[in-house]
Amino acid sequence: MTSRLNPAPDFDVLVVGAGLSGIGAGYRLQTECPEKTYAILEARDSIGGTWDLFRYPGIRSDSDMFTLSFPFKPWSNEDSIADGPAILxxxxxxAAEFGIDEKIQFRTKVTSANWSSETSTWTVNVEDRRGTKASKRTITCSFLYACSGYYDYEQGHEPVFPGIDDFAGLVVKPQFWPENLDYAGKKVVIIGSGATAVTLVPSMSEDAAHVTMLQRSPTWIGVVPKKDKVADVLRAGLPAGVAxxxxxxxxxxxxxxxxxxCQRQPKLASKVLLGMTTKILKDPEMVAEHFTPSYNPWDQRLCAVPSADLFKAIRRGKVDVVTDHIDTFVPEGIRLKSGKVLEADIVVPATGLKIQLFGGIVPTVDGAAVDLHxxxxWQGCMLTGLPNFALCVGYTNASWTLRGDLTSRLVCKVINEMDKVGAASVIPVPDGPLEGRPLLDIASGYVQRALGDLPQQGHRGAWRVRQNYLLDSATTMRRDLHKTLKFSPPRTAAAGVKASA
Structure with a gap:
């Protein structure tokens, strides 16, 4: 992917991020592009991404591990819904089994990335952090693959709460959970009702004096089994890979x-979910007030509670759910719009994450910034304005890894096709006008807040980002790349052909 007159890049492929996506990308590059050199850049000092960063009590998967795990590495843990340490x-x-860990450069934060049309290479500026010292260097590559997820690791969504400085207790952010935080015997208020909140509440209730989940409005919650009995039977009788x-x-x-x-029969789905919740809580009034959302199931991501742990904690009297709005913080806790004061020693604002693609880096092409929006x-991974670039974004309605692995396989196919046709660069080119639509078509607050910063999807074909793994798995690897991708030879080669003509 380089010409004879341009120096070879440091690596054929640079992968940014050593979480689930990055490790999966490493495996696919090794097995499907074995002649290519690659490195994984990780800003932190450990493998794992989200599963190393988030360490709040009870952190767990919200998808089953048989689909969240890699297709090439069977999940052998007994739990289908697994905790953070097991996933990490x-x-x-x-990473160790396949030697991917040897390709990782830790404490290496990407600070900028520029594509050169002249040399058909990316120049990636990084900051190496070693203790209190930091040094800068550049790394070049032919293809840049962003596997850093879509969350801001430095900051979550932080609403402004009136009077929070007056609170005499401790405010703890889930994304930056203090090591060895002692909440035993304490009164805890958790603000929010999303995936983080419904995980924290039952876990903290085991040791806290009492936990209150304070929500502005209810969220759809579905009960899932922590263990998969069918999987256990199959794993006992079949080879690990087959099972x-x-x-x-x-x-x-x-x-x-x-x-x-849920999408086709929202009224019936609502009835099923509410019936399940009512059966467990045995309190129709509580379900009507605190667990009946105003939106349809799966208009936002459905929260999963393994073995009904949240509802069981409520029934034990260890947890209260309050649906109200915050008026202001007061020294002893939180005063609500209704006038009620929730006393608290610890307040946990589980108010959501902040979306950020490519670690917040704005890529440039020949020195000009590219507005992602x-x-x-293209195919959920490449962008029209960026040559030799891909990003890994998972599903909103299924396990992240399902699309992540498909994306990595597609990236390898594109790279191999570049070699086949002698191309130095490749970029998606629409085959006609496109109708712009939101990249993530879901009503969740963290998505809606970020729509203006995200690229768009189109309304048809390769430009549509479908939330359907069954369709994607059947079509992604079969698509004719040359219909919607432009493969270009090295500039020197193109110039030579033109001159000789």
Missing amino acids: SYIKDT HKVVRTKNIAYQMGVYQF ENFV
């Missing part, structure tokens, strides 16, 4: 079935 251990074991594939297929079909049911996504 799995990621590290995978993993069968269970993975079963769970993919179940995930898509639930999603399609002005560009369209």
